[in-house]
Amino acid sequence: MAFEITRPGKSSLIVESPVMPMAGILGFGDVYRDLIQYEKLGAFVTAPVSYTPRSPANGQRVVPLDAGLLLHTGLPNPGISKVMGRYRSLWNSLPMPVILHIVATSLEHVRKCASRADAENAVDTLEIGLNDDIEPDTAEQMIAAAVRNTEKPVLARIPSQNALELARAVADAGAGAVVACAPPRGVARSPLSGRLVDGRVYGPTIKPVALRLVNQLSRAIDIPIIGAGGIHSQQDARDFMDAGARAVQVDTAVWVQPKLIEYIARDLGGLVVTRAVGALPDEWHPGMGETERKAHEQQQSDADDDSAQNTPR
Amino acid sequence: MKEIRAIIERITRLNEHYQWLHLAVDAFHADIRAGQSLLARRLPERWDPYLREQWWPVATLNQMLIVERSGAEVYEPGEIVSLMGFVGQPFRYKRTLRNVLLIADNTPPSPFIMAIQTLLANRIAVTLVLSGSAANYPTAHLPPEVEVVVADDHLNWSNRVMTVGWADQVFATVAGDDEMGRMNAIWRIFSESRAEVPANYLFGVFQPLLPCGAGACAGCMLPLKQGETALVCMEGPAIDLSTVALPAPY
Numbered sequence: 237m238a239f240e241i242t243r244p245g246k247s248s249l250i251v252e253s254p255v256m257p258m259a260g261i262l263g264f265g266d267v268y269r270d271l272i273q274y275e276k277l278g279a280f281v282t283a284p285v286s287y288t289p290r291s292p293a294n295g296q297r298v299v300p301l302d303a304g305l306l307l308h309t310g311l312p313n314p315g316i317s318k319v320m321g322r323y324r325s326l327w328n329s330l331p332m333p334v335i336l337h338i339v340a341t342s343l344e345h346v347r348k349c350a351s352r353a354d355a356e357n358a359v360d361t362l363e364i365g366l367n368d369d370i371e372p373d374t375a376e377q378m379i380a381a382a383v384r385n386t387e388k389p390v391l392a393r394i395p396s397q398n399a400l401e402l403a404r405a406v407a408d409a410g411a412g413a414v415v416a417c418a419p420p421r422g423v424a425r426s427p428l429s430g431r432l433v434d435g436r437v438y439g440p441t442i443k444p445v446a447l448r449l450v451n452q453l454s455r456a457i458d459i460p461i462i463g464a465g466g467i468h469s470q471q472d473a474r475d476f477m478d479a480g481a482r483a484v485q486v487d488t489a490v491w492v493q494p495k496l497i498e499y500i501a502r503d504l505g506g507l508v509v510t511r512a513v514g515a516l517p518d519e520w521h522p523g524m525g526e527t528e529r530k531a532h533e534q535q536q537s538d539a540d541d542d543s544a545q546n547t548p549r
Numbered sequence: 550m551k552e553i554r555a556i557i558e559r560i561t562r563l564n565e566h567y568q569w570l571h572l573a574v575d576a577f578h579a580d581i582r583a584g585q586s587l588l589a590r591r592l593p594e595r596w597d598p599y600l601r602e603q604w605w606p607v608a609t610l611n612q613m614l615i616v617e618r619s620g621a622e623v624y625e626p627g628e629i630v631s632l633m634g635f636v637g638q639p640f641r642y643k644r645t646l647r648n649v650l651l652i653a654d655n656t657p658p659s660p661f662i663m664a665i666q667t668l669l670a671n672r673i674a675v676t677l678v679l680s681g682s683a684a685n686y687p688t689a690h691l692p693p694e695v696e697v698v699v700a701d702d703h704l705n706w707s708n709r710v711m712t713v714g715w716a717d718q719v720f721a722t723v724a725g726d727d728e729m730g731r732m733n734a735i736w737r738i739f740s741e742s743r744a745e746v747p748a749n750y751l752f753g754v755f756q757p758l759l760p761c762g763a764g765a766c767a768g769c770m771l772p773l774k775q776g777e778t779a780l781v782c783m784e785g786p787a788i789d790l791s792t793v794a795l796p797a798p799y
Contacts, residue, residue: 263765270550271633271763283767292770292778294729294796298758303597305760309767312778428725428758440596468596491761492590492601494552494633 237505239278241483242361242389242412243459249333249361249389249412251278253505254483255473257497258419258464259284259337259363259393260309261490264319265326271494274331276501278483281335282323284365287345289315296426296433304439305488306424311339316352324358333360335391340366340378347381354386361412363391368421372398372405379409389413391462396420396449403453413460415485416449438488442466447479454480468496470503477504550633550763553578554592557628558613564687565620567657569607572614578634579612583664584754584787587616587634588762601633603759607662617659636762637786640664643718643749648674650716654704654731655681655724660754660786662691664720669694676712680704681724704738713742720787722754733795752787 242249256279262268264283274280293310313319316338327334336359338349346364353359364382366375375392382390389412394402396417403414419436426433446465453461463481467473468489476484484504486497555578559571581587588601604616618624642649649668651661658677668675669692679686680700688697700706713719719739723731732753739746757769762782769781772794779788 260767261765263761263763263767267550267764271552283765289776291776292767292772298600298760298768300598300600300758302599304599307760307766307768309770312767312770429727439599488599488760491763491766492596492599493631 239483241278241460241462242391245389245412247387247389247412249279249335251333251483253278253501254477255497255501255504256281256335256462256483256485257490258485258487259365260311261487264323266330268490268494272490272498276498276505277332278501278505279333279335279361280327280330281363281485282319282327282337283313284311284337284339285313285316285319285349286311286339286341287316287349288341289313289318290339296429296431297435299424299426299433299435301424301437301439303441304437306422306433306435306437307488308433308435316349320352320356320358324356327358334358335361335363337363337365337393338382340364340370343374343377343381346378347385350382350385350390354388359388361389361391362386363393363415364411365393365418366395366402366406368395368397368418370395370402372401375402376405376409379406379411383410391415393418393464396445396465399449400452400456403457407457407459411459413462413482414453414457415462415464416453417446417465419465419487420445438466440466440468440472440489443468443472443475447475450476450481451479467500470500473500473504550635551577552631552633554629555614555632557624557626557630560624560626561615562620563617563690566685567687568618568620568622568624569615570618570624571610572616572630572632573612574614574632576612578632579609579614581606581609581614581635582639583667584640584660585635585637586660586786587632588636588759589616589633590631592629592631600758600760601762603636603756603762604632605659605662607659608666609663617657617662633762636759636782638784640720640752640787641749642668642673646673646717648676648715648717650676650678650712650719652678652704652719652721652735653680653683653686654721654735655683655702656722656756657683657686658722660722660756661720665691665695676716678704678706678712680706704734709738710742713739718749719751720754721752721790722756722786725756725758728755728757729796732790732793736790736795746791748791749789751790753790753793754786755781755788756786757781 392406393415443466460482463476464485
């Protein structure tokens, strides 16, 4: 099944499944290859990349919340040139399109990143991550700068605040789709240090906010919307599609339960099958455990022996 | 990294503060080595608590993995848990290692318990320093060959200069309230006690909260000297402190 998840045109992004990870969830490459079948995902969204290197944030970076977490990493990365050098061949080998997430630090950096990524065959699409406090005019300029400097589709990831105006602005600027929305910012007290930490909030409680936003945007703009925020089940993902999203991005649920994104991809990609009677858990939850795999092999071996014995000589 | 379901076969209570869980696991996970850990999640699936917990193995026996947990947590034999691992790399020792110093500063020495068995089996002398709240850790279950030293809250103990002098390699773990600041304090103790702190001598055993444990989230990224970085979940938990860009003293 093919899904066109950006606006139609000379360069649009067509994926096999409308499910992908949010930027940064699978890192820069294949760290989750043993846990997730990447072939089932529609696209791979890279960890955030900036034009110049960024260092990790100081102090506490993770605060566990009742149902979620607050994370403040500082978006560390070695800069686009080093990232491309390190991961180009890996991204070329991935079985799905690669979406390069660019941190919109400044107009000039967005322009340079887009120009740099345009020359890379390993990158299929750009996703521009806009700041939380960005003005619609600036957002329009950022996306326009990216669009002018690449032939590849450009996605705009917008924050939840002022989303309607921002979405209209980036649509006017030529964005291929809007990713709604970036995880909201929050402050929480670290149980370890006792200090307040500022960061992005993740968890299932984000979903109602993001869902409402996607529904609003789907009626306000005429470019595709990729829903993101708090998806923690197949039904959550279907809710976003019902609300008007063309595709979804799954965030931190992957860290807690890696297989979940694969299940959602199967579900939304039209790959849901009925579980066979007597199917072993491994067949349904691939990679779950050695015990099940061995039992399955033993069962196959027994079946082969039986059929050999039953073969007339 | 793999994800499996493990069964809690047995629970051994060390004292009112700590307990050991005996987990039936597959052959892969039973092959865990000292320094490596697992990310655990209790079943049935719920989103509260959200993050997986880091579980440190203390021993393996046949297909059984024993982990150390707080005595305040309630587990039942037969309970199933989801385990992801391995997180991190095994501890790397010097070839010429004869004496090793392990320091736990205001945190249980759980990351070291499995290493102690390996070290003693290789006839390496082990000294374990318990500082601050770590002094409450029960040591009766440790092999008698281990020298246990109790230090005060400021990492002072008798014969500290001598202990630091004879150690061929040092591993230190600290409380998570200010992990970098506490590591810096340990670095200062050794740099003041020795003419120089060579490479591959003093290792910080970092235990930050790990959202992913797989190298994706950057939540455990350490700044190194010369602008480099290291992921504790991939390259740690033991990182050579001579390479870490430690902050100003706290």
